[in-house]
Amino acid sequence: MRQEIKKVELRNLQIEDYKQLKKSMIEAYPDMENSYWDEKHIEKLLEKFPEGQLVILADDIVVGSALSIIVSEKNAYKVHTYKEITSNYTFKTHNDDGEILYGIDVFVHPKYRGLRLGRRLYDARKELCEQLNLKAIVFSGRIPNYAQYANELNPKEYIEKVNKRELFDPVLTFQLSNDFQPVRVMRNYLEGDKSSQDFAVLLDWNNIYYEEKKKLINVDKSVIRLGLIQWQMRSLGNLEALFEQAEFFIDAVSGYGSDFALFPELFTAPLMADYNHLSEAEAIKELAKYTDAIKKKMQEFAISYNINIISGSMPYLENGHVYNVGFLCRRDGTSEMYRKIHITPNEVFHWGITGGDVIQTFDTDCGKIGIVICYDVEFPELSRLMADQGMNILFVPFLTDTQNGYTRVKHCAQARAIENECYVAIAGCVGNLPKVNNMDIQYAQAAVFTPSDFAFPSNGIKAEATPNTEMTLIVDVDLDVLKELHEHGSVQIMKDRRHDLYQLKKLK
Missing domain, CATH: 3.40.630.30 (Gcn5-related N-acetyltransferase (GNAT))
Incomplete structure (x- = not known):
């Protein structure tokens, strides 16, 4: 008894x-x-x-x-x-x-x-x-x-x-x-x-919190601060005007101690205004001529503002093909390119964009991250492969013209956060760009999504920006909470997969 x-x-x-x-x-x-x-x-x-x-x-x-x-x-x-x-x-x-x-x-x-x-x-x-x-x-x-x-x-x-x-x-x-x-x-x-x-x-x-040895400097961080830039499309006279606007936002988010600055997909599109007399396919190739200079400038900003910059995306010309690419510019001065893999019918028809063929994660001083561009987030295989490689944060620069397109990106991003037990940060362009063909209107709402368990917001949304308004969104995410979720969550999606029935692997 x-x-x-x-x-x-x-x-x-x-x-x-x-x-x-x-x-x-x-x-x-x-x-x-x-x-x-x-x-x-x-x-x-x-x-x-x-x-x-x-x-x-x-x-x-x-x-x-x-x-x-x-x-x-x-x-x-x-x-x-x-x-x-x-x-x-x-x-x-x-x-x-x-x-x-x-x-x-x-x-x-x-x-x-x-x-x-x-x-x-x-x-x-x-x-x-x-x-x-x-x-x-x-x-x-x-x-x-x-x-x-x-x-x-x-x-x-x-x-x-x-x-x-x-x-x-x-x-x-x-x-x-x-x-x-x-x-x-x-x-x-x-x-x-x-x-x-x-x-x-x-x-x-x-003990998932075990640290191999104590460090006095360069201590691994648990809480990571994300700076998301909801970029207003506006006429820009030249490349220097783009740099001035970009630096304003980098300065702002780094001033709040952000570890990352995330720009949207094709935020450089206003520079195409000078080529509006050309076909869309030729105009995008002209825009690609700015990409090396933009990458170099972003590397300088990353060092001088002590922040990791995810440069959204921009066209990149290689061997006669146009790719939609971006750059991870680390605050230590190093950089790596990522490419959009899945290309929308609109990008193919108007610009002749070619899809990339590399699935990868990136090591940073804030842990391992993944980056996919817009349409890519609607294909769950990509982020699942990245999660298998240890990704904790998935960044999604996007560009959508209508609320329908944004809804696809938003809900797929939320699904990726839940199924991969990671954080997902998205940032897009807002406003109108009447003097650039195929870039007339944009709709966006930057956000950070989380897994769905007791340690996270009940709706899986850590924070959201005001829709269709130029602004920044500063959000803290805790990697230790992810570790706890992976081992002791109400459900453990990554651990409970039936590898005896199915497997997902890269072909190259």
Whole structure:
């Protein structure tokens, strides 16, 4: 019968708790002789690592505990016994400079089970692992129901069936439900564990926030600030006028500490006004003559304003073909080109644009990003391949003339955020450009979209600009929240794909 309790407390173990601790341990391990720690062992643990010793109290009585040491990664994962990992219960294996939080005991008094007290202890261990910047939690768990199946299943087969929920094990099932993963079977691990037939399962839980080493400068950032530029189409007298307007916005978003500035697709189109007497196909080739100069200037802006610039897109002439391209201009002065892969019927008919053939992600000082141009976002394969390469933020410069076109871009971008568990930032051009053929009207609303889970806005929209108005949108996105989602989300889309039924891969 479950105990009724009025107060539950989780705190660090104190030596004054020993008598209650011993009593609860004896009750927790009724099938094991000498199932409790001697007081001298508890004193030694508290001397070496007081932060790692936890207890649960119910109405001021110790009813559960989690005991831990820190060991080297090598010792944690090699084959060992319980005596070896604890150095014959002296805990000389404890190493303050180790990488692994090793669990040497977890128990809850049987009268207090069913209240999720064990989960509290496990969660507290995980929090401790993160706070101490340790790589993982490792321990070898008992499999006390294995004795019932030992004549028909070997330990590996038993573990697989428990993992598939075909069998229940009171210890292993609980550990698996707390996100611990089996690593290997341990033979003769705990002497006298007859119900487990002296077998155990080495399990681990990886700390996704672990940092390899502390840095004083160039620390990896968790919160990334995005500066989205909703660009007003206007007549421009020359290239310098374009640079002046672009610099105004770069200055503005960098002044707010933005890590990225995102320009729209074909924001350079006003420069085509001088070639309006030519056919659209010839005019776009003339516009392409500015592209090298624009790239060079964007590189200068990226350095001088200390910001990564995604230069929207512009025409690029190569071997007689016109491509729709843009440039990632990093603040360290380096740059890379990206190309629009899927070309709309309008681009083909009026401008003769050719599609690119490279699917890639880009490394930046703010993590790995992807860039697709407008129509590309309506093809889910591209961003899924990028997500498989570790993309956290997808940037989408776009150009749409009507609200119908914008709706396609918006809703597809939202879908990409959900299905790839990433952030998606979109930015487009607004206003009219009457003196340039095929560029008369534009409709846009810059936005940042998120996955759909409890840590994010309920509608999946982090922020939106005012539609059809020239402005900037400054938005913070947190990469650590994405890490949490990938491992512990309500659904885990990237992990739950059925690779046994289907696969997606690049052909070149």
